[in-house]
Structure formats: structure tokens, C-alpha cells
Amino acid sequence: MRAVVGLRRWRHNPLRRKTDLVEAWVALGALLLMLLAVPAIGWISGALTDDAFRRTIHAQHEDRHRTQAMMIRPAKAPTRVASDPEAPTQRDSGKPVIAKWTAPDGSRHTRLVHSAPQTLRAGDTFPVWTDGGGHLAKRPTDLATARTHAVLAGLGVAAGVAGLVEAVRRLVVWRLHQVRYARLDLAWAQAGPDWGRTGAGS
Template identity: 35%
Template sequence: MGTTKWLWRWRSNPLRRHEDVVEAWVVLAVCVIVAFAGAVVALLTARGAEHAFAQERAHGHAVRAVLLADAPHGVTARWSADDRVEVPVRWTAPDGTSRSGRTPVDGGLKAGAPVTVWQDDRGRLTLSRPTGRTEGHVEAALFGAAAALAVAAPVLGAGAVARARLDRRRMARWEQEWDAVGPLWGPKTG
């Protein structure tokens, strides 16, 4: 599509209406806002997620723990999506103190069995291992894309509403003009 054809609404033309010019500016504004605001929000969100995942990796440490109770088979934790059970464990914190808490582990393990748990720098248990580098990149990209869509959707919706209103106004004006010109062409048939 040539530039002249694409910019037809801005050209001087006796058939061009005020609504056509307003619609052209609305379309341009929507495209610019979606492109630039979406890109900026996507980049900021992805960068923020990357930073959060990097912090998680830097401050999450694997530690050996011991089960304090049997992990029953077939009973899953309320928030576990991978059929793990929540049982009490004991581990040593970075400061050397012995700690205990509850964490999800595979079912069927007996009390005293060693398991790997993840803790932060203060020795508190985390629910899962830190997000890996590759997984973090993928998740950050998905968060960025979702943020861009979250910005684009209301802007595109507002543009569609504005264009629909302009179409209604345009149709109303065409009807008024047809009512004025139509009788000059002769009687209606039917």
C-alpha cells in the first residue's frame, strides 16, 4: 500500500469529512501508543523479572535436610501441583543453628531420610528451587509480553470505541444529507 493511499484521510479532498480526519488521528495515536508504550512496558517488566530471578538465584541455596516424619503416599499438599506431600524437616541454617519447618517432598519417604531443600540467606525455607537462568529468561519474556498486551488491550479497545462513535456520527450525517438530496432526484418508488 503506497504512502499516498495510506495517508488519504489527511489529503485535501472535497469528500473528506471531519470524522475522517479525526479517525485518522485516532488510528495513528493508537498505533503509536501501542507500539511505544507496549515496548517500554514490556522491556521494563522483562528487566524487572530478570532482576527478581537473578536475586532469587543469588540468595537461594540448596541444603541437606532430614525428614522428621514419614511422607505418606497419595496425600498431596494443598498447594502442590506435582503430587508432593508437606512434611516436617530439620536443616542447618547458614549461621550454624539447627532449624525445622515444613516443606513439600516426594511421598513414600521414611523419617530420617535425607532430602534437599532450598533456603534463603537467612536460613528460611523457600517453597522451591530458584528459577534457572534459561527458565528465567523465558518467564521474563512471557511477563514482558503479557505486560505489553495489558497496555495494548485497553488502548485498542478505546480506539475501537472511538472509531465506532465516529462511524455512527458519519452515518447520521450521511442520512441527513441523503434526506436533503434524495427528494430532488424524484419520487420514491414502491
């Protein structure tokens, strides 16, 4: 980015080459993109992601219902993994139990719940999430988690765009260097035969 600082000097310097001016303008364009376009793209991406998450969460809350399940007995060997939606992950310290609950439509269900609280005893109740038919479902995503993912998505897109801008700038600069070397070789080939001769070229 040092070429940006010397842009004005390059414009009036009699020794400047066309490639020097092009490099300076490319650096200035890349800097403006980094300062203006990259944050804007990141913010827009984060906002779109957040909006998509909010729609998903709204749909989940319409489709899923929190209800109280009653533990019947512990389960020795679970045959199907059904996560307790109140648990943060499926790798928690919960225990598998056989429980029963009543669905929003009034139907009764008795099934295996994989991650019930460890302190449960027969007859105790605990919360689970189900769909409209009473089948176990994952807990709906909360707004805080959705917002975190949206922010990370925006930052990721911004970082990717910034990397792309810098990659393009470096590619252009590399190409300009190749042009300079080619022109220098040509100039040297033209001046080489007369190099060191008195009055050469006069």
C-alpha cells in the same frame, strides 16, 4: 478503515461533506496508531515488566538459599502448608514430611515440609529453599518464567491500547453520523414544503 483508502478521493470530491473528511482523517490516525504507537507501547511495557522481574529475581536470589534437607519421618496431618520450592506448584503430588536442615547462618531447623518427593524414605535428602534465617521460602522465579510474564504483559497492554484506539474511533464515527443525520433532517425540513413544485426555489 475504508475511509482511509478514499481519503484522496474525498479531498477533491465536490460532493464530500466536512464530516466525510473528518472521518477519513480519524481512520487514518487510528491506523497509524495501530501500526506504530500500539506496538511501541506494548514493547515498552514488556521491557519495563521484564526489568522489574529481573530486579525481583535478583533480590530473591540474594535473600533465598538452596540447601539440602533430610527427611526424619512422614507427617500424618500437616498443620502448616510449606511448599517445596522444587515443586512447580503447591498442588503437586508431593507428601508432607518432617525434615531437618542447616541454615546458611549455621542454625538447625526441624519443620514440616508439605510437598516432599513421594519416593523419599527416612534419612533421604532433598533440596529446599530457605531465607537467611533458615525459614522455608518459595523457590525464586526463573528467568524463563519472568520473560514469559513480561511478554504477556506487553501483549496485554498493546491489546488494551488497540482496543481503546478502536473504541475512540468508533465513538467519533458515531458522533459524525449523528451530525450528518441532524444536518439531513434540517435540510429536509427546509426543502420539504416546496418538494415536487414546479419552479420551486427559482
